[in-house]
Amino acid sequence: MVDKSVADDLADKHKSISITEFFEKNRHLLGFDSKLKSMLTCVKEAVDNSLDACEENASELKKRKKEFELPEILVRVDLVGGEVYKIIVEDNGPGISPTVIANVFGKMLYGSKFHRLKQGRGQQGIGIHAAILYGQLTTGKPARIISRTAKDKPAQLIELLIDIKNNQAKIVKNEEYAKFSKDTGTRVEVTLEGSYRGTGDKSIYEYLRRTSISNPHAKITFIDPEGKMTVFKRATETLPAETKEIKPHPWGLELGVLTRMIEDTKKNSIQSFLTEELSKVGVLNAKQILEKAKIDPKRRPDTIKTEEAVELIKELQKADLQRPPTDCLSPVGDGAIQKSLKSEYHPEYIVATTRPPNVYRGYPFQIEAALAYGGDIPENGAQVLRVANKVPLLYESGACSITISVSEMDWKRYGIPKNSGSAVPNAPIIIFVHMCSIWVPFTSESKAAIANYPIIIKEIKLALQECARQLGVFIKRKMKIKRDAQRVNTFIKYGDVLAGALAVLSRKDEKDMKKMMNEVLEKKYGDVMKKKEEIMKEEAKAPAKKIVEEDKSDEE
Amino acid sequence: MKDKEQINLKFQKNKELTEKLVNIGNNVIAQLKEFQNPAVNIPVRTLSNVYFDDKARSLRLGNATSERSYFNLSQAKSFMQTMLVASKLREVIERGSAVGLRQLFYLSKGGIPGTKENTFDLQKECDPIVEDIEGVLKCLREEMGVEAERKGILCGELKLLDTGDEIDCSQLGSSGYGIPSIVEKGTIDFTDCKAESILVVEKAQTWSTLNHDKFWKKNKCLILTGKGQPARGDRRMLARLHRELDLPVYIFTDMDIWGYYIYSVYKQGSINLAHFSANAAVPDAKFLGFKMSDVDKYKIPKEHLIPMNKGDYKRIEEISNYDWFKEKKEWQKEFKELIKFSNKIEQDALVGKGLDFMSKTYLPEKIQNRDWIE
Numbered sequence: 038m039v040d041k042s043v044a045d046d047l048a049d050k051h052k053s054i055s056i057t058e059f060f061e062k063n064r065h066l067l068g069f070d071s072k073l074k075s076m077l078t079c080v081k082e083a084v085d086n087s088l089d090a091c092e093e094n095a096s097e098l099k100k101r102k103k104e105f106e107l108p109e110i111l112v113r114v115d116l117v118g119g120e121v122y123k124i125i126v127e128d129n130g131p132g133i134s135p136t137v138i139a140n141v142f143g144k145m146l147y148g149s150k151f152h153r154l155k156q157g158r159g160q161q162g163i164g165i166h167a168a169i170l171y172g173q174l175t176t177g178k179p180a181r182i183i184s185r186t187a188k189d190k191p192a193q194l195i196e197l198l199i200d201i202k203n204n205q206a207k208i209v210k211n212e213e214y215a216k217f218s219k220d221t222g223t224r225v226e227v228t229l230e231g232s233y234r235g236t237g238d239k240s241i242y243e244y245l246r247r248t249s250i251s252n253p254h255a256k257i258t259f260i261d262p263e264g265k266m267t268v269f270k271r272a273t274e275t276l277p278a279e280t281k282e283i284k285p286h287p288w289g290l291e292l293g294v295l296t297r298m299i300e301d302t303k304k305n306s307i308q309s310f311l312t313e314e315l316s317k318v319g320v321l322n323a324k325q326i327l328e329k330a331k332i333d334p335k336r337r338p339d340t341i342k343t344e345e346a347v348e349l350i351k352e353l354q355k356a357d358l359q360r361p362p363t364d365c366l367s368p369v370g371d372g373a374i375q376k377s378l379k380s381e382y383h384p385e386y387i388v389a390t391t392r393p394p395n396v397y398r399g400y401p402f403q404i405e406a407a408l409a410y411g412g413d414i415p416e417n418g419a420q421v422l423r424v425a426n427k428v429p430l431l432y433e434s435g436a437c438s439i440t441i442s443v444s445e446m447d448w449k450r451y452g453i454p455k456n457s458g459s460a461v462p463n464a465p466i467i468i469f470v471h472m473c474s475i476w477v478p479f480t481s482e483s484k485a486a487i488a489n490y491p492i493i494i495k496e497i498k499l500a501l502q503e504c505a506r507q508l509g510v511f512i513k514r515k516m517k518i519k520r521d522a523q524r525v526n527t528f529i530k531y532g533d534v535l536a537g538a539l540a541v542l543s544r545k546d547e548k549d550m551k552k553m554m555n556e557v558l559e560k561k562y563g564d565v566m567k568k569k570e571e572i573m574k575e576e577a578k579a580p581a582k583k584i585v586e587e588d589k590s591d592e593e
Numbered sequence: 594m595k596d597k598e599q600i601n602l603k604f605q606k607n608k609e610l611t612e613k614l615v616n617i618g619n620n621v622i623a624q625l626k627e628f629q630n631p632a633v634n635i636p637v638r639t640l641s642n643v644y645f646d647d648k649a650r651s652l653r654l655g656n657a658t659s660e661r662s663y664f665n666l667s668q669a670k671s672f673m674q675t676m677l678v679a680s681k682l683r684e685v686i687e688r689g690s691a692v693g694l695r696q697l698f699y700l701s702k703g704g705i706p707g708t709k710e711n712t713f714d715l716q717k718e719c720d721p722i723v724e725d726i727e728g729v730l731k732c733l734r735e736e737m738g739v740e741a742e743r744k745g746i747l748c749g750e751l752k753l754l755d756t757g758d759e760i761d762c763s764q765l766g767s768s769g770y771g772i773p774s775i776v777e778k779g780t781i782d783f784t785d786c787k788a789e790s791i792l793v794v795e796k797a798q799t800w801s802t803l804n805h806d807k808f809w810k811k812n813k814c815l816i817l818t819g820k821g822q823p824a825r826g827d828r829r830m831l832a833r834l835h836r837e838l839d840l841p842v843y844i845f846t847d848m849d850i851w852g853y854y855i856y857s858v859y860k861q862g863s864i865n866l867a868h869f870s871a872n873a874a875v876p877d878a879k880f881l882g883f884k885m886s887d888v889d890k891y892k893i894p895k896e897h898l899i900p901m902n903k904g905d906y907k908r909i910e911e912i913s914n915y916d917w918f919k920e921k922k923e924w925q926k927e928f929k930e931l932i933k934f935s936n937k938i939e940q941d942a943l944v945g946k947g948l949d950f951m952s953k954t955y956l957p958e959k960i961q962n963r964d965w966i967e
Contacts, residue, residue, distance in 0.1 A: 524666045531673040533706050535663065538673070541680035543618030550622075557625050561664065 067167050068483055072120065072232035073239065077431070079124050079168040080112060080241050083225050085158040085428055086165055087128035088252060090223070094131035096279040107276060108255040112245060114233060116262040121176055122231045127224035132186035135193045135211070142169055142182055142225070143199050143206020156280040156367055156475050158428050168227055170199050175230035179209050183224040185217050192217035233262055239431050245269060246381060247422055247429035251369060251471060253377040272376035277367050283475060284316040286361035287326075287353035289399025295353075296346050299338045307341060308334035317359040326352045354399075363394035363401045366473050369427065371405065374469060378409045382467050385411030388507045389469075392500045397490045402474035404493075406500035408508050409467040419461035423487070424471040430485050437486035439470045442497035451509030452516070470497055522569035525562040532558060603779050607686050610737055613730045614683045621663075621676065632662035633675060636728035636868065643867045645917040651874030652862035652917065654728070661725075671722070677701050677712055678722045682737050691738045691775060694720055728868055735825065740774035745827030746797070747772055748804050749815030750787035751834075756780055762815070769804060772817075774826045776833065786838050790814045792956070793831065793878070795821065795846035795855055799940045799951070806952040812960075815840070822855055825866065828873040831859060835875050842875050843960060848883035849901075849937035850908045853927075856880045861917050879965040881956070883938055885930040886964075891955065897945055898936035906932065923966050 064070050068078035091108035098105035106129050113125040133141055142165060169180040185192035196210035217224070234240045242259065249257045249269030254276055257269040285294065304310040311323040318326075327334045330348040332341070341349070371389035379387055389407035396402070423430040423439045434440045440460060448455040448462045455462040462468075478488040487493065536550035617633060624631040635658055636642070642657040663672040681700045685692050692700070698719040703712050713719050727734050734741070746769040751762040755773070762770045773781070792814050794800050800818035803809070809816050815834065819827040835842050844859055846852030860878040862870025887893075912918060913928045943951045959965065 527666055527669050528664055530705060530708055530710070531663075531669055534703070534712060535673045535676055538676040538680040539618050539622055542676060542683055543615050543622060545618075545622065553622070553625055557628055560628050 064171075065483070069167070069171050072230060073234060074432070075171055075229065076114070076122060076124065076231035076233060077239065077241055077244060079171070079227055079229060079231075080114075080126065081244060081428070082165045082168050083124070083126035083227075084110060084112065084245070084248060084257075087126060087130060087223070088248075088255060088427070089158050090130035091128050091255070092277070092279075094221075095276050097131075099276065100279075105276070107271065107274065108252070109258075110255060111258045111260070112241070113260040114241065114262050116233070117228060120230050120232060121228060122233060122262070123226055123228045125224065125226045127219070127222060129219050129222045132184045132192075132221040132223055133182075134186055135184070135195065138182055138184060138193075138195050139197060139206035139208055142166065142180060143197050156365060156426055156473050158426055165225065166199070168229070169197075170201075172227040172229035173198055176228050178228035180228075181224075181226040183214050183217055183226075185219065185221050185223075188220040191215060235261060242267070244429055244431060247424065247431075248427075250374070250377040250381055250422065250469065251424045251427045251429060253369065253373040270380065272380055273370075273373045275373070277369070280367045281365045283362055283365045283401075284314055286316045286396075286399040286401075287318060287356055287358060288361070288396070289476070290315070290350060290353055292346060292350050295350050296343065299341055299346065302338050304338060306334060307332060307336045307338050310338045311353075315353075316361055318356075322356060322358055326356050360396050361399060361401045363396075363403070365475055366394055366401060366403045368403050368405050368473055369471055371407065374405060374407045374471075378407055378467060378469060382409050383413040384409035384465075384467065386508060386511045388504045388511075390500050390503045392496055392503075395492060395496050397474075397478070397492045400474055400476045400478075402472055402477075402493065402496075404496040404500045405469075405471040405473070406497065406504050407467075407469040408501075408504040409469070410508055410511070411465050414465040414467060416465050417463055419464055419466045420468070421461060422467060422469040424469070425477045425479075425484075425487060426473050427471070430487075432483065432485035433480065434486070436480050436489075438489050438493050439472070439487060439497055441489060442470070442494050442501060443468055445494075446498060446501055446505070448505065451505040452512045453505060453508065468501070470500070472497075518565075518568055521565045525558075525565045525569075528562065529558055606736060607689075610730060610732060611683060611686055613732075614679055614686075617679055617729065618676070630662045630664040631672070632660045633672070633729060634658035635661055635675075635725045638724065638728065638865055638867065640864050643864050645861065645915075649871070649874075650861065650876035651870045652864065652867045653870060654867040674701070674712060674718070674722050675725060678719065679726055682723075682726060682739070685738050689738070691740045693740050694723065694734075694742075697723065697739055724865075731868065733825075733869060733872065735775045735777060735829075738775075741825050743771060743774050743826060744824040745772040745817060745819040745830070746770060746800060747815060747817045747830070748800075749791075749809040750813075751783065751815055752785040754782040754784055759784070763809070767801065767804065769800070772824075772826050772830050774824065776826050776830045781830075781833075783834070783838060786815075786834075786840075788813055788815045788840060790841045790843060790960075791831065791834055792816050793842060793844045793859060794818045794940070795852055796940055799845070803952055803956075806949060808952045808956070811952075812957065819855075819859075822858060825869065825873065828859060828869075832873045832875055835877070842878040843881050843965065844878050845881045845940065845956065846883070847937065847939045848885070848887070848931075849899075849939075850905055850912060850928075850931070852883075853880075853924075854908075854912055857912070857915075857917070879967060881959045881965050883940065883943075884966065885927055885934060887955075888934070888938070891943075891946065893938055893942060894945060897942040898938060901931075901935050901937055905937065921967075927966065 069075045087110050088108055095105040095107065109129045111125070111127040115123040115125070117123050172178060172180060179196040179198045181194065181196050183192050183194045192214040194210065194212050194214035195208055197206045197208050200207045236242060242261070245257050245259050246269060249255065253272035254274070256271050259267045259269070298314060299310065302310050302314060304313060308320070308323045308327060311318045311326065312320055324334060326349070330345070330352045332345055332349060368391050371391050374389045375387050378384065387407065387409045389405065392404045394401050394403040421434070421440060421443050423434065423437055430437065444460045453462045453464050453466065472487055472493065478490060480486040480488045532554045533551060536554045537547055539545060540547040540550045621631040621633070636654055637657040637659055638654070642655040643652055644655055646653040661668050661672050661675060663669055678697070678701050681697060685697070695716055698713060698716040701713055701719055705712060723734055723739060748762050748765060748769040753760050753762070760770060788809065790813070792803070794803065794816065795818065797818055797820045800816055803816050817827065817831060831842065834840055842859070844856045846855050856878070860875055862874045909928050909932060913925060918924050943955060
């Protein structure tokens with residue numbers, strides 16, 4: 038044992054007060070800066086957890102050739118009184134074993150998602166713990182968790198508070214609960230101080246709506262404080278492909294991660310650490326890298342000094358390697374996006390595309406985009422739906438790569454009007470962009486905007502261009518029919534006056550003249566008028582034009 | 594007896610015009626019944642279709658026409674308007690009493706069923722349609738009973754019959770005879786004339802001064818002004834006086850390009866009304882002044898010169914290139930000198946030489962010395 042330095046002492050002290058203070062001082066970073074946003078963050082954390090749990094469970098059951106259920110999530114917001122609300126989120130996931138409930142919900146930074154290079158929603162937030170802590174700090178009420186792990190077992194109800202000082206849960210109630218209706222699943226209830234808004238870009242309703250669009254295999258039911266129920270139905274019955282975990286690729290490695298990995302590794306040599314714990318590093322690669330970094334390949338990893346790690350990471354990032362694997366990504370799928378946008382917005386035309394995967398800083402990522410146009414979308418109701426790893430982003434749109442790409446696109450080229458001053462086209466259009474990645478680069482800790490990497494912006498634009506090109510063809514076709522109809526309309530419009538004038542001019546019967554005029558119009562332009570009527574009818578019904586392809590991810 | 598003859602003449606003319614109008618309608622109906630795109634050919638009334646007829650020494654309209662059809666997005670409305678105005682003209686002719694252009698506009702203005710649109714919104718949409726129909730029928734709107742705004746005045750020893758009333762143009766005091774829009778035979782007839790020439794002046798004030806000085810009596814002439822660019826009636830009146838009473842015509846305007854062009858319109862006609870020149874041009878009219886050689890001769894003080902502006906130069910450039918000025922050396926010289934001089938002189942400036950300088954000295958000397966440009 039080495040004597041502790043003064044600095045270490047201070048660090049320990051610091052740690053013991055850090056969690057409460059960290060939370061208090063950094064509420065805004067964690068998404069609890071306003072009452073409105075706090076409510077949303079709480080719902081978001083719980084829903085993200087539920088979806089991840091449900092999906093993993095279903096995938097696992099599917100692998101074992103067992104029956105599985107698609108995610109089904111209930112969100113309820115109750116007004117308790119004043120500005121105090123109770124948020125209830127219930128899922129049909131695997132449930133959580135009572136022995137770990139205390140740790141999962143009561144301990145900051147506990148969980149299976151950290152340090153994992155795998156596409157998942159949980160990367161997005163600091164976790165449900167923060168929501169529970171927020172509720173506790175504002176109302177003093179414990180969180181209620183009901184969970185059931187098997188059909189033949191009763192559900193367990195646990196009420197817990199967070200012991201801030203020791204960063205652990207303090208269980209205040211632990212009993213069997215008979216009224217849980219699902220075979221397996223978890224229900225979380227947090228009582229907190231908040232502020233509720235029914236509609237708008239940053240409302241819980243909108244968040245759930247967009248979550249449903251991004252997760253077309255999930256059924257989401259929402260009951261608002263007035264008791265009004267909205268069901269966001271599934272647009273597909275297909276479970277998305279399971280996301281795989283990958284080892285870090287050297288291009289994206291950061292010094293902190295590398296040093297931690299070196300500390301934790303059980304490998305005997307630095308060379309075998311490189312080849313076995315990083316992806317796409319062969320023996321030859323490893324030898325070259327270590328030679329350049331002037332490190333003996335046989336050295337034990339725990340003997341590597343920080344200065345050496347700095348050299349090593351430089352060489353790793355420069356190394357000529359194969360690209361990272363991309364089979365770790367799980368896009369929504371263009372067919373499924375189309376289905377969900379169609380059922381949510383009833384557009385006249387819809388187009389979606391999924392780009393092939395690409396890599397930024399060593400992290401594989403993939404862009405999906407969709408455009409829904411016309412129909413029930415209001416004339417100037419353009420909206421951008423930003424989604425990262427199937428989680429909708431509602432805040433900080435200005436800083437986001439998606440917003441920037443949409444704003445920089447030359448929409449006019451595709452016949453979609455856009456004023457140079459506005460961020461979105463001046464058209465009835467919903468622009469959906471999804472970035473999935475094992476590590477989404479956010480601009481800040483609040484994880485609401487995708488950072489501006491040129492390659493990401495380029496991919497987003499390519500996806501949007503692909504969609505816009507198809508939409509442009511549709512718009513042009515429709516415009517042509519409309520123009521033709523307008524032309525004929527002009528002839529119809531003046532026909533009566535012309536017939537009347539001819540009757541006076543040449544002493545003919547006015548009725549005869551009008552009849553003649555109608556016959557000429559019918560013979561010459563009857564087909565155009567019919568087409569126009571069809572369009573008008575179509576517009577009234579506003580069905581989606583593009584045939585939606587079935588999502589094929591289930592058939593592999 | 595004469596009255597009867599005139600009425601008969603007018604009846605014949607009206608019948609002829611009505612037939613032409615009915616034919617336009619019948620052609621359109623026939624084309625529609627064949628499911629064709631009905632069209633009328635309208636003479637082009639721009640410089641490109643106007644030429645100078647060397648024999649007649651005045652402007653003529655060429656044969657170029659443009660087609661106006663109904664099943665053409667940009668022409669449908671004007672086609673409908675053309676037929677509508679034509680039908681109204683038929684009614685005007687049949688009723689027999691004249692209407693003004695503005696009244697014709699109101700006759701034609703109406704709603705379009707099922708829309709918020711009107712057949713016409715402004716008179717300036719309607720007026721060119723009337724001119725189009727004049728071109729198609731090869732007639733004047735006055736013949737169809739459509740009057741234009743009246744402008745010009747006349748004085749001197751001329752007696753005439755105006756719709757049955759005897760007028761003595763030497764007995765009308767300071768106001769003179771207001772020249773009506775329709776001056777065709779049957780409406781206006783000359784009964785007696787003692788004058789031996791006609792002096793046309795650009796401005797009403799010049800006309801008033803000369804009338805006040807009884808210039809017409811001393812110089813045995815008629816004095817006419819169209820107050821700037823003349824109305825159609827003024828030009829037709831001048832042409833009839835010149836042709837029927839054999840009176841030479843002298844024209845006196847400001848010394849600027851605009852005055853020169855007023856002379857040109859009286860003499861050989863205007864571009865927009867080229868189809869009217871055959872009836873209204875006076876190719877023998879002479880330009881008395883004010884002109885460049887007068888500047889030194891009559892010693893116009895520097896202070897009375899007005900510097901030319903950009904628009905003046907531009908218009909000189911245009912007019913000097915018109916066919917009917919291109920070949921005339923005297924005029925080309927005048928334009929060149931005017932550009933060099935770079936100033937304008939108004940008729941009114943002559944009062945600087947004495948209040949009766951114009952009537953006592955300038956005009957008599959000019960005519961005496963045959964100091965004019967053709």
